[in-house]
Amino acid sequence: MLAFVVEVRAFVLAGRVYPFAVLMAVIWSMWVIRVVLARRYRPWLRGWQTTVSVLIPVAGEEPELFREVLSRIVAQKPDQVLVVINGPEDPGLADICAATAGVLWTWIPQAGKRNALRIAVEQATSDIAVIVDSDTLWTTGTLRELVKPFRDPWIGGVSTRQRILRPQRSVLTRWADWLEAVRGEYSLPAMSVLGTVGCLPGRTIAIRMGILHAVMPEFLTARFLGIFLEVSDDRALTNLILKAGYRTAYQSTSLVYTDAPVAVGKLIRQQLRWARGSQYNTLRMLPWMIRHTPALALFYLADIVIPFMLIASIASWASSATYGTHSALYDALPLPTGHWQSAASLIGLAFVMTVLSVSVRFGRHFAYVPRDLLYLPMFTAINTLLLMPIRIAGFMRMGHDSGWGTRGAAGYVGTRRLNPQAIIPYVIGVLMLGIAVRLGV
Amino acid sequence: MSSHRVSRSRNRLRAWTFVTVPALAFCCLYASGVLGTVAPKSWHPPEASQAQEAKHALLAAQAARVREGQRAHRSRQNKLKHLGKAPGARNFGVAIPGNALPAWVWGPSKNGKKYEGTGVHPQLLMTFQSWHGKPMPTTYLEQDEEFGIQAQMFTWEPWRTPPRDDSSPAQQERAQPRYSNQAIADGKWDSYIKEWADALKSFPHITVYIRFGHEMNGDWYPWSLDPPEYVLAWRHIWNIFHQQHVTNAKFVWSADFGESSPDTDWWQNMMSYWPGKKYVNDIGTTVINFGGSDSHAVDQFTPLIDVVHQRLKMPIMLTEVNTAKKGRTQWMLDLASFVGQTPWINGVVLSQDPSHGKAAMPTVGNLSWQVSDDKSRRARLAFDKLVDAATKTFGPAGTSDGTGSGA
Structure with missing residues (x-):
């Protein structure tokens, strides 16, 4: 923040533009837009x-975990609870379904959530x-x-507020909980x-059945950049609801808990x-x-551009470290x-x-969990060193087809085909x- | 229940915001210097800090200028690299005042006006180099590297160039004993010649044409005074280069074939300067139409060029070509037509340098016009035709007249 202020000062006084200042200006502008909008938000109160x-x-x-998940759902008395066990046969899960009253379950050998x-x-x-x-636990x-x-x-679609189960377990769970809270x-x-909620988080989404029926064929087959992407089904579904002309909403009073990876490797795979x-x-x-x-x-373009702007800032710092111009600021x-004393x-x-x-900037989280401020250096490290490179890698690898639910031999096909369009995100990414770097140096 | 939770949350958030936002605002204002008076005076002595700021602004500006300079230099270097063209069997060369190739190609600025430039990328650059003061070729060769030029011709003049205002041909021919053919043959210039040989060797990727004592068969240069000594001097230089193992040098015996009819005297006089085929890589001639009282159409030169080619059985290079401004278009078109039809012409070098001859002959035309700022479309087109003709390549049939390549 100090760097931002002195760079803005240098801009006002000397007209010099610093990439980091631009990045911070974008981040704060996006924040202001979000806060102004979010202040007008009210959850729906009247029953239905x-x-x-x-x-x-x-x-x-x-x-x-699954037993707990099921029992909490059944306790809220929905009209139907339908479980589809997919992939390799799993007698343990089947037994749990059979033992829970009011659950209809089927097993299909083909893996894949969609x-x-x-x-x-x-x-x-x-x-x-x-x-x-x-793995999502409902609350009262x-x-x-x-x-x-x-x-x-x-x-057309509604999603819940979500938090991480027992976030005190590790830094990673605290970080994940912080991200969920910010979201x-x-x-x-x-x-x-x-x-227009752009992505109804997939842990729990409610959708009108009519829409679901209508969009199911596209949901199962739509291709882009030469591939059908199995993952990110929640975002795909949200897109289809919006395209069908319906609105999507967030109901903050409906709370669910979910787990977060505690191992770095798993976290990297999930984030990627x-x-x-x-x-x-x-x-x-x-x-x-x-x-x-x-x-x-x-909002979403800013999400894509910000990691690249961070690279510009790092390049600019590296360059000014080389030329020794920055410290003068x-x-x-x-x-x-x-x-x-001065240092x-x-x-x-x-x-x-x-x-x-x-x-x-994150007062709505830290006001309630001020202890998380102690973890701030680590959150920053995870964001900068882990998340930003992952976002860039994710952008580049967008056109690669890959599985997610492919846990068994049976999986959806098309994962090993050469996809010429996969080059497009690489080209855009490398250009950006x-x-x-050019802007930074 | 839930509404109670929400309202309690709001109070807590309000309190949090109430503390953090003003604190942050204060820090930002303090850091930006708006609240300078809050800090003790010693923390922020206004004069010192202003001086410091000025110093830092200066340093930053300097660093920015250096970087900008480096960047500009790099991009200029990159651009410059493509000014020349790789040499081929037939080459187009040019001698430009000040060796200013970038302006010649991209357009010069004169009196605040920007000209279009020739857009022609020559294979060869030619320059006149007097021996006075023992100048070295290094600067030119380094410039060649910068321009991406791979063939350089030095018109190597063993004399001290006389002042232009009193140089009638006779005065110009006056003996300069220090630079005489005899002095060279006697080895008085050996160390200088060796230095040249060594210098050329350190640019092995540039072919250097040594056009020593040009137009020797005329009567306007001191090296024309004693043909046998001229031959001895030539061979002496050649021997030094040979002993120094210079592999990238080519000796161009460049006479002035003239524009008269090919009689016996003409041939005998010229051949009295001939050092022998062993010592010559290329034969050249000057082809200048001075205009005015000394106007010569192209077809006055061509019969003599043809004769020399037939008798010596070697390709001919037009090593110094120029024409007066008046009538230049037709003259260049005629020359282009000749060169385009003559496969054994293996190079054309346009000289845009100031002419010695012009200084000695007050009644001739304007030789100082520059093709790079010529506003006449037709002249430009004629020039382009000449360049095309000079670099036009012929199939094996073109060289089947038994001449081969003397180079």
């Missing part, structure tokens, strides 16, 4: 009666389908709150106010999958978004004289400003990297 089928595709889930969903939809009879991940009133927005006939407090309410899926769908929906929901296009600060107070001021800026 409808029929609900809960659809749960499951594969290789931990039995104890296909499992198709099987479940064929059996569903209610007006609203609630698609639930097999999740279902009751979730269906309230459907009172508005133009709302639930800023991005989702802001987009919900516009009626999300980065690919999300940016793939951004590019795919871009023309539609620009025409119909420009604000959404802006800080010499104009009113700080105590003397070598050590110490500079670091102190930078630290205080960083903490304060994060406290302001080149521009970023």
